[in-house]
Amino acid sequence: MVLNPVISKLAGKLVVLASASPRRLEILRNVGLRFEVVPSWFKETLDKSLFKAPHEYAVETAKQKALEVARRMPIKHLKTPDIVIGADTIVTVDGMILEKPVDKHDAYRMLSSLSGKEHSVYTGVAIVVCHEKENEEVDYQLIQFYEETKVKFADLSEDMLWEYINSGEPMDKAGGYGIQALGGMLVEYVHGDFLNVVGFPLNHFCKQLSLIYNHCTSSSDQKSESVHLSLNGTHPTSVLSQPTPNVPTQSSHGSSSIPKPSSASSSQTHHTHCSPSASPAHKVKRKGSDSEVSQSSWTLVNSLSKHTDGREAKLRDSENTTLPLISSSGQLIEHDVTEHEDSEPRKEDLERIGELIDGFKASKALFTAARLRVFDLLHRMPGLDAAQVAQEVKASVKGTECLLEACVSLGLLTSKERTYENTDLATSLLRSDACFSLHGYIQHCDDTLWPLFSHLESAVEEGHSQREKVVSNKPKDMLKDAFHNSQEAKLRFMNAMHCVAKVAGKSVATAFDLSRYKTACDLGGCTGAMACEFTKAHPGMSVMVFDLPAVVELSEHFHPLHSNNRVSFVAGDFFQDELPKADLYILARILHDLTDEKLHILLSKIADVCKPGCGLLLSEIFLDEDRSGPSRGLLQALSMSEGKQRSATEYSVLLKSHGFITAQIRHTDNLLDAMFCIKA
Numbered sequence: 001m002v003l004n005p006v007i008s009k010l011a012g013k014l015v016v017l018a019s020a021s022p023r024r025l026e027i028l029r030n031v032g033l034r035f036e037v038v039p040s041w042f043k044e045t046l047d048k049s050l051f052k053a054p055h056e057y058a059v060e061t062a063k064q065k066a067l068e069v070a071r072r073m074p075i076k077h078l079k080t081p082d083i084v085i086g087a088d089t090i091v092t093v094d095g096m097i098l099e100k101p102v103d104k105h106d107a108y109r110m111l112s113s114l115s116g117k118e119h120s121v122y123t124g125v126a127i128v129v130c131h132e133k134e135n136e137e138v139d140y141q142l143i144q145f146y147e148e149t150k151v152k153f154a155d156l157s158e159d160m161l162w163e164y165i166n167s168g169e170p171m172d173k174a175g176g177y178g179i180q181a182l183g184g185m186l187v188e189y190v191h192g193d194f195l196n197v198v199g200f201p202l203n204h205f206c207k208q209l210s211l212i213y214n215h216c217t218s219s220s221d222q223k224s225e226s227v228h229l230s231l232n233g234t235h236p237t238s239v240l241s242q243p244t245p246n247v248p249t250q251s252s253h254g255s256s257s258i259p260k261p262s263s264a265s266s267s268q269t270h271h272t273h274c275s276p277s278a279s280p281a282h283k284v285k286r287k288g289s290d291s292e293v294s295q296s297s298w299t300l301v302n303s304l305s306k307h308t309d310g311r312e313a314k315l316r317d318s319e320n321t322t323l324p325l326i327s328s329s330g331q332l333i334e335h336d337v338t339e340h341e342d343s344e345p346r347k348e349d350l351e352r353i354g355e356l357i358d359g360f361k362a363s364k365a366l367f368t369a370a371r372l373r374v375f376d377l378l379h380r381m382p383g384l385d386a387a388q389v390a391q392e393v394k395a396s397v398k399g400t401e402c403l404l405e406a407c408v409s410l411g412l413l414t415s416k417e418r419t420y421e422n423t424d425l426a427t428s429l430l431r432s433d434a435c436f437s438l439h440g441y442i443q444h445c446d447d448t449l450w451p452l453f454s455h456l457e458s459a460v461e462e463g464h465s466q467r468e469k470v471v472s473n474k475p476k477d478m479l480k481d482a483f484h485n486s487q488e489a490k491l492r493f494m495n496a497m498h499c500v501a502k503v504a505g506k507s508v509a510t511a512f513d514l515s516r517y518k519t520a521c522d523l524g525g526c527t528g529a530m531a532c533e534f535t536k537a538h539p540g541m542s543v544m545v546f547d548l549p550a551v552v553e554l555s556e557h558f559h560p561l562h563s564n565n566r567v568s569f570v571a572g573d574f575f576q577d578e579l580p581k582a583d584l585y586i587l588a589r590i591l592h593d594l595t596d597e598k599l600h601i602l603l604s605k606i607a608d609v610c611k612p613g614c615g616l617l618l619s620e621i622f623l624d625e626d627r628s629g630p631s632r633g634l635l636q637a638l639s640m641s642e643g644k645q646r647s648a649t650e651y652s653v654l655l656k657s658h659g660f661i662t663a664q665i666r667h668t669d670n671l672l673d674a675m676f677c678i679k680a
């Protein structure tokens, strides 16, 4: 890539954007960068008064966002990223820092303070470069910088202000405006990088990447500086877990290599060296991550780490002490990065493969114990031995004992003197009457998915699901499969959907501020469990569940579980019938089952009934942007009859073609992710 060779140098690396901002995602995606989105959980609550200048606050917040993800990924996602990018955008006017408004009145306060004035927009960016070493320690190199852009607003009348606020656009944007959309109409001039205002200073970012990956570029050209925060790894988390507002985030204002008359920028690099706070069960090593360039960069990082140990304390205490980051004369320390193809297998590789080979046995042991209601029994009568359990569940003593022992090894039961009890996990998720029971979903996996997966080889060869081999009739989709069978089968299928909605519902319902919406319609809302969570999370909201007549009829079986007078049911087919009027539409676990063609039919029907400002909340498993995970989503795709799993960006693009602009994306770490879009 001639335009920016450094982007292609990132190919094959696990690049992670630690941001839920759809704008950042789009800016980076548009230049061909391939990355995963893992939004940071860092709460933007640093004490602003501790910072000498506003941009220091933005840089520190960006740093904490990126570090939180860099630390979390090896533990929660079982993979260590190569690079994590964090960013934070703030608007400053009259000595105030404006972040995202909390409600309409806050948006009014912000926008009226910007009316007729020039203000600054700062985006702080942190790039955390991670290098996993043989001993599972990780070297962190931290590069942080910021960019300032000046923006002048026209005088805004009260009518303009309120019309803009009521469009919904200000709510998830720093300063309460989006220069890239309706907010552009409020702007008289922009001095500096436009994309910096939108949320990401692309040009400055590429320059910093060149510094990292083309280290032959003299550092003196870029006036980059480095500080070693910690090098010996004895107390790694204390270095990374605490915000460090007093660490200088800037030492040169306006780098000579980034000349911009009315914008300012600065950069700084930190190296940290630490081990993850918990050791992951296994790590997934990504192909192609040992490119020539990265090897030499890493050796350079290591050389700095090893040769500056003695200066650590001094550097941490002194605001002004700096080290040249990358010096072409830097002494390289060789380390062996060759793949040992023929050497003895590594312990963790054997463990990982063992887990995969045995995965089906573990699933079936869980399914069988759930089917025999072992978890219900041990909840009612804890401390039974194998013979007593066998008698209660009407099974052989020998078989029951094997099953109970297997469940102990899987962490589902505990055993003491050959008697058994549920673990907390079994009590909360596996009992059939638990509030967040997955029992119904487990039964569905055993009844429907297990047989489908036993035909996986033919499914892969033939390119379609083997549903017809599993069910006698030949229905078109899973819902209809269930409805061609007995009432009991229908209820079982609904129960499976009900379980997932109950477990994931709260995370989805609380993912976004939906306070402006009073009426919602949950399309394909099945038993109403998700709808119920929405009414609990949003006291002013009532939700209509729109589903097939047969579903609505049977949904009564579930009403006592969530009786709620703000949830109502409307029978209909969303492909055939008119959709109920609402100001928020919910699509949870619907779109992945649809082909692009059907998806467009449904989205255009929704778009037709939506007025500008109406919301659409989509909840699905979002694939990583490079489709490398999560396995939950990709394994599910193996048994899907139509439709496909998509990434958040793919959904965003599909929704945009129907006039829905993605406002926020949340990876919930529950069963379903969520995306909130607004009709333009």
Ligand SMILES: Cc1cn([C@@H]2O[C@H](COP(=O)(O)OP(=O)(O)OP(=O)(O)O)[C@@H](O)[C@H]2O)c(=O)[nH]c1=O
Residues within 6 Å of the ligand: 018, 019, 020, 021, 022, 023, 024, 039, 040, 044, 065, 087, 088, 089, 090, 091, 100, 121, 172, 173, 174, 175, 177, 178, 179, 180, 183, 197, 198, 199
């Ligand atoms: C001034 C301005 C800002 N923004 C958006 O404002 C959010 C700032 O908030 P943040 O805290 O930096 O990011 P976030 O959205 O909360 O995401 P995260 O990185 O996960 O914290 C970012 O989205 C930006 O695009 C625009 O889209 N257009 C504009 O003109």
